[in-house]
Every structure is written in C-alpha cells, then in structure tokens.
Amino acid sequence: MHGLIDEEINKFIKKRRFVFLTFSFSRLQLLERIGVKFSGVIVDNAERLNEQENWHIILKTSPFVRLFGDYCQYSKKESNEQSKLDYNKSLLQRLDEDFGVDSNVNFHLNRQYTANPAIRAWGDSVFYKERKSIPANKSVEKMNLNEILKPNIKKNNKLKLVTEPLVLVDISKLEGEWKEFMFEPEKVASTNVQYNYEGYRNWGMALITAQHINLLIQNGIDPEEIACPLSSFYHHLILEKIFGILWPYNLYKFKRICISVQRMLTGLHFSVYIRAFLDNEFASTENDHLRLLTNWNFGLSKAKYQFMLISDSNNLKNNCIPSK
Known part of the structure; x- marks a missing residue:
C-alpha cells in the first residue's frame, strides 16, 4: 500500500x-x-x-x-x-x-529581503550578534503603510489608524481597575501535561488587536495581508468573539486573516504582522530563550509595512531581550 x-x-x-x-x-x-x-x-x-x-x-x-x-x-x-x-x-x-x-x-x-527597515532596525539591534542595523534593501527602504491605504476611506474614520512601521503597545503603563480587570492574563487550561504547556488568554490584548485589525480593514487593507499568528487557541477564541460583537459586519473578513501557527508562515510576507506576547511563552531554560529570540526575529522579518507588538515590557525584557 x-x-x-x-x-x-x-x-x-x-x-x-x-x-x-x-x-x-x-x-x-x-x-x-x-x-x-x-x-x-x-x-x-x-x-x-x-x-x-x-x-x-x-x-x-x-x-x-x-x-x-x-x-x-x-x-x-x-x-x-x-x-x-x-x-x-x-x-x-x-x-x-x-x-x-x-x-x-x-x-x-x-536580511532585509522584504522587511521594512524601520521594523528590522529594532530586530537587528536586539537579536543579531552584530547588534547593529543591517542596511535595508533599496526596494523597501521607504515603505510606509500609508502607501497602501485608501485615502477616501481613512479621512472619514473617527478613530485614527496607527501607521508607524513599528508599534509597541506596553500594557505595563496602564494603571487602576482598567489594568486589573482587562489586562491581567487568565489561565484557561493545561493542554499538554508532558510539556507543561498552559493555555492563556488576555481580554485587553485581544480588544486592542481586534480594534487595530478592524481599522486596517476599514482603511482598505486586504485581510489576507494581515497576519496574527496563533500563540494560544483560547486567546484567538476571545479575539474572534470580540470582533463578532463589535463589528459583526466585518466578521467574515476577520476570518480571512492569517492566524496560522508561526512555523506555517515560512516563505510568506504580510503588510501587517500583529503579535501578542502571552504568559504561556515565558522562558524557563536557555533553549526557551533561543526559541523566543528566533520567533521574534522571524515575525519581524515577515512584516513589510507594520509590526505591532502587544506586551508587558517587563515580560518582554525578562524573557526575550538578552542583557547587553
């Protein structure tokens, strides 16, 4: 057979x-x-x-x-x-x-094959051994998200779309009840006992992600040009739920964005790459640190116009960025 x-x-x-x-x-x-x-x-x-x-x-x-x-x-x-x-x-x-x-x-x-230099400059300085920005390819040197927006749409939106190439949303800056009730990570389940894998979700991060995706779609970005890699199945469920409640008319478009696990994105590039750093990704061994460094650099290299990272900066520093 x-x-x-x-x-x-x-x-x-x-x-x-x-x-x-x-x-x-x-x-x-x-x-x-x-x-x-x-x-x-x-x-x-x-x-x-x-x-x-x-x-x-x-x-x-x-x-x-x-x-x-x-x-x-x-x-x-x-x-x-x-x-x-x-x-x-x-x-x-x-x-x-x-x-x-x-x-x-x-x-x-x-290096800099299609990625925006403003995005990769941060990645190069943190993740490469040289710790310096590698010159961008001339064909992508001046790429900007505004180039691919629809002008007649973006002027009519009440909420302004963030178009900077590198967007870092630091939730550690939030204080009070909003931080306590919306941005505290919620452990949902232990999905793999052998590898001690735990499933997490974060309602605040999901809300920010959903809002940004909706603004991108409203401004004419094709959903298939947006990547939001799956770091937690439970987190994606609430992301889709939030989107369906707030913008049900765009839910069918939301379902067209790329939510595959990161290893399935080999050979692909996207206009916008959105990443939420959840608690199930914390590093505990040297190999975990290497894996996280690889994942971050991989994501940065996939973003042509914008890379958005939603994270507590303390978690990012302690788990990904090596001490200099």
Whole structure:
C-alpha cells in the first residue's frame, strides 16, 4: 500500500512543471523515497536546513540548488555530540563560512529581503550578534503603510489608524481597575501535561488587536495581508468573539486573516504582522530563550509595512531581550 501511494505521488509531480511543498525533513525524505528528480530546487527560509539531515537528500534530488535565508534568525537546540562534530550550524551558515561571497557557490542572505527597515532596525539591534542595523534593501527602504491605504476611506474614520512601521503597545503603563480587570492574563487550561504547556488568554490584548485589525480593514487593507499568528487557541477564541460583537459586519473578513501557527508562515510576507506576547511563552531554560529570540526575529522579518507588538515590557525584557 505504501509503495502504491509513493507511485501515485511520483506520477502527480512528474505531470507538473512546478510543485510547491512546505519545507520539512519528512517532505525531503518523501522526495528521496519516491525517487523524483527536479531540474532545480529553490528553498526559502533555508536557515532551517541543517547539514546532517538535509544536504545529501537535496543533492540527490536536483543538480541545481538555490538557497535563500538568514541563519542568524534561526537558533537551534544543539546537543554536546553535535558541538563536537561541528554539526550545530545550518547549511546556509556553513556555506557562508566555507565559501564566502567570492565563490561560485550561490547562497543568498535575505536580511532585509522584504522587511521594512524601520521594523528590522529594532530586530537587528536586539537579536543579531552584530547588534547593529543591517542596511535595508533599496526596494523597501521607504515603505510606509500609508502607501497602501485608501485615502477616501481613512479621512472619514473617527478613530485614527496607527501607521508607524513599528508599534509597541506596553500594557505595563496602564494603571487602576482598567489594568486589573482587562489586562491581567487568565489561565484557561493545561493542554499538554508532558510539556507543561498552559493555555492563556488576555481580554485587553485581544480588544486592542481586534480594534487595530478592524481599522486596517476599514482603511482598505486586504485581510489576507494581515497576519496574527496563533500563540494560544483560547486567546484567538476571545479575539474572534470580540470582533463578532463589535463589528459583526466585518466578521467574515476577520476570518480571512492569517492566524496560522508561526512555523506555517515560512516563505510568506504580510503588510501587517500583529503579535501578542502571552504568559504561556515565558522562558524557563536557555533553549526557551533561543526559541523566543528566533520567533521574534522571524515575525519581524515577515512584516513589510507594520509590526505591532502587544506586551508587558517587563515580560518582554525578562524573557526575550538578552542583557547587553
């Protein structure tokens, strides 16, 4: 049965000039198993390719490989054995170190590939080892959210849409009953006992997110150009509930925004990227810190016009931003 399925997949691929697959090691194993060949392979977010698992499979699949990515964005867990064998580097990093820019080996670091420089300047200074802003690509140097708004709509809104490239909503600045009742995190359930995962939601954060999304839609931004990655299923439920109560006429548009988990956004870019930092994401080990740094940098690199972060600045500092 397994062989029959492989044969059908092989026939399906051979009939088509282009086949797009979400990258994963299991997908590469599938291509190797069915013996399919390509004239060329292009991999976006190639920093996720690590040497010992993927290198040989790619070479067997195609004589031509083009890699795009930024290995500084991706901090992997590494074992002592990996360190001894020098296997703790991504394939892209190894190519960069071994061959350099003057080699005939083609690799492309897409730092500032499409991201707004005003957004990435903060990301670079915090998350990259260089701790300095990497120059923006000229094609995105002056990108601004106002460029893609509909002028005849935005002038009529009572609430003004925030259009700055980098928007940090610091809920630690709030005081009194509003802070106590709306912005205190609510633990909903423990969803994974093995990994000690706890589900949280925050009504205040959800309200801010919903309001901003509605203003974006009212100002002519296509919902499919808005990403609000799923960090908690329970938080998303109240986000949708709030939206349905306040703006039921736009609920169908809200359901078109991208709410996938972050790892499903590989290779995609959005006009606006909204992120709420919830309590279930707190770091407790060194690997957690690396994972969070990777997640933040990944999100920043996906925002073309605006990145909005809703967080308590103390939580952000203690869990994500390394001490200098």
